[in-house]
Amino acid sequence: MSTNPVMRTEKLVKTYKTASVETPALRGVDLELCRGEFTAVAGPSGSGKSTLLHLLGGLDRPTAGEIYLDGVLLSSLSRDALSRLRLDRIGFVFQAYNLIPVLTVLENTAFVLELRGVALRERIARARKILGELGIEKYANQFPNRISGGEQQRVAVARAVVAEPAIVLADEPTANLDSKTSLELIDLMRHLNSEHAATFLFATHDARLLDRVSRLVTLEDGRIVRDEHRVKLAAARA
């Protein structure tokens, strides 16, 4: 694993404001993610996990603090430039799968490549390869509503990694899955992490998944309260 940081935050603050109420979600988060890390962000509901992932993914803007992705300061980017950065450098896996219902599994997987302007033949080949790796190539021509939740989430993972982004951000990817499927999904993500040196950061509150990560960041009330590198686990797996 490289110690080269992919993503870094400095005193990251996010406060949600309504007319009369200010709700702090993050209260000064300093985090550095290195290339190839397989990191979980854990914490109870309302601890700021999803908010952190949204900010890191450029889907939302912080109230204060900075985020750097491969040295690029996200707050300096326009909305369009941020879209382009997400497309080129970040893969997303969402809790509710969020596949595009009118596209087949293969088309959903290749969608990000299409947005990037990759030629049809190449994007199909790359999408098929990753679907094969995740064991769902047989569903390539099915529409999402014809496959199970676990399979849909695998497709979402395939979509997130197919374009080989700098980092994959997964927000509670197993929240809607049973425990067996959840573990299988995390193992698949771990496999992609080790085979492709893909950097993963996923939010979860499922304690059973945490012994599979190389690093565990625990959030409470918008602050990092623990940051553990699971070297032992990695060594044991090796």
Add this chain to the structure above:
Amino acid sequence: MKQAWRHLWRSRRRSLLTVFAVLIPVFILVLELGILNGENKSLFENTVKFETGHLQIQRAGDRPEGGALPLIDDPERILAIVDHTPGIAWRTVRLDLPALASNGSRSQGILIQGVVPEEIGQVSPIGKLIAEGTYLRTGEKGVVIGKELSSLLAAKVGDDLVLIGAHPDTGMGAADVPVVGVYTAPDPTLGRTMIQVDLGLAQTLARRPGAATSIVAFASGVAGPWDAPKIDRVVKELRAQLPSGYKVLDFRELAPDLKTFETVVRPIHVLFMAIFFILGGLVVLNTLFLSVIERTRELGVVLALGASRRRVMRMVLTEAFLLALVGAGIGALLGAGLVGLAESGGGLKLPGVYSDFARVMGMEPVLHMRVTLSELVVSGLAMVGVALLAAWVPARRAAALEPVEAMRHVD
């Protein structure tokens, strides 16, 4: 494109309703154009064949009092020039003379057309519209009158009419002339006022043997008023060749009423159609607004994955384009099919009171329809344009979505 198509297919019922809403204005527009073109052509043909020709050569100068045209004493010299002018398909000599027609105690002011029957018969429909008796023969002393005049004067075939012609340059001439034929005019005004006699008889009534008032000509390759530029070219050529003292007038100058069609009737129809198109556009707008609202979450995901705002706008506009293209295509084809079907049967014959109304309005009681390929394409494209314009608002709304907010949207 495929994605847009599938989105539309996913909401089939709504898409079909939208296609229908787009189809209707285009269908009606094509029918309207068919009827307008057909009526425009009918008006044009009635005017040029019964009255004006495509163009006329007349003596220059104001009309003398009484409405008579100045006399041309040597029409043969002008005919020789006309015969050597390219683009002339047909020409004849005519002498038009205001006159009074009487039968016993009944009289009516009329316009005599002194014609060469063999020549005028090639273009004038009167020969084919004879309801009683026969048409004129060259040199024959006889008159062909409209049904309306026949009724006013209580004159039938075989009766003698007293025709009193008057020309300011020559004075008055009169003759007893038998009615040889009664024609059915497409326009009752025409049937009441226009009679035809042999040119020689008209020259007698005008008291100027060998004279005429106009050379009437048709240009080659003219199928309708839309071919007016061909007539304009011939007019220009003739103006360059004719000696001074003569003028060339085209059908628009000879029958200014034809312009009414272009300046009044067509704009009213355009306004009428604009309302239909706007309604069609509003349905497209409504459909796409609903679609964008329903797919807020999906659009949020697309934006989160890195799609540009332009791309998202294009997704929505592509759906509008497809809806409009399918609707406009079907509408145009249905319209063209109906126009073709109507014309293959010789036009739609108007029933009862509509037929009478058409005749009163100076039109044939048969609805002729005609539509060109370019009109079909323009009609369809106009609807596509309106739909895209209408889709602009929901497309902008979709593109302006914030990914996180959009993904929280509950269907």
